[in-house]
Amino acid sequence: MQLYYAPNTISVAVAIALEEAGIEYETVKVDFAAKEQAGAAYAQINPKGRVPALAVEGGILTETGALLEYIADMAPEASLRPQDPVLLARMREVMFYLASTMHVNHAHRKRGHRWAKERSSWKDMQKMVPQTMAASCDYLSRAGLRGPFVLGEEVSIADCYLYTICTWLEGDGVTVADFPKIQNFMTAMEQRESVRAVYAKGML
Template sequence: MQLYYAPRTISIAVAIALEESGLEYEAIPLDFAKGEQTKPAYKQINPKGRVPALVVDGGILTETGALLEYVATKAPDTGLVPDDLVMAARMREVMFYLASTMHVNHAHKLRGTRWADKKSSWKDMRDKVAQTMTASCEYICSNGLRGPFVLGEAFSLADAYLYVVCSWLEGDGVDVPAFPKIVAFREAMEARRSVQTVRAAGML
């Protein structure tokens, strides 16, 4: 497998899951500062010009949640998705919230052109990010984290996803110490070999 990623983006959630799974993969970085994600060579891999993209035997996969699910299915013995149906649904509940709401809140800081043409609108979006990301942190603490990890004591795909999103909080103007559950969650994640490995590789 080949994972196309950019450092400190949501694509690193897939790298963490791959490390947790023990599956072999090649990590291929893209330099967003140079616009490599918009070049024709990468557009042939992912026409959306975004990361992550995962090249597998059956073709090319995109979208973080889909890639995480693929990794878990490829390595079923690692328990990245719980066997209990309700717990698995709770895991996905958090993942879908991250994809549909919290990541979008964050994207308003630098990606205002996706939603509006006027520069004045972009500034308004940027100014709102600290508020919306703080509200998302409140939701995660009250409804997302059920212990050290999303599902309590057990690690799951949602933790890889949430950890990367939580790595953006300071830059988004969130008062992180005001959320001790998130602080404890990040500490628990940083103690995992998977996170240490991707950090040592310069992905985080």
């Protein structure tokens, strides 16, 4: 299994999940500074030009949420996804919010060209990032975290996703200390071997 990643991107969530699951994997670093993600070679891996991509026995998989679910399927003994339908829906509720809203909020800081041609529009998007990311933190504090982790006491793949996005907060102009539940969540995650492992590999 090979994980195509770039440091400090959402692809790190997949690495954390792989570590939690105890699944062996190789990392393939995609050099964003050299624009490898936009090159012809990487287009054969992921034509979207983004990370993560996960090469598995059946081919190449993309999209963070899909990869996290795949990992949970491959290691049921790790209990990274609940069996209870309500808890499962709650986990996915947070994951879908991260993908559709919080990650997009973050992307407005550096990737405004995805949505607008005028540079003045990009600057407006950038100015909004601290506000929109803080609003996401407020929502997650009130309705996303049901305990130390997303589902309460047990870690799930949603926590791998959320933690990775939370590592962007300070760079996005958010003071994490303003959100004690988020801060406590990050501290709890940083005590886990999975997160320590990705830091040791230079992924974060």
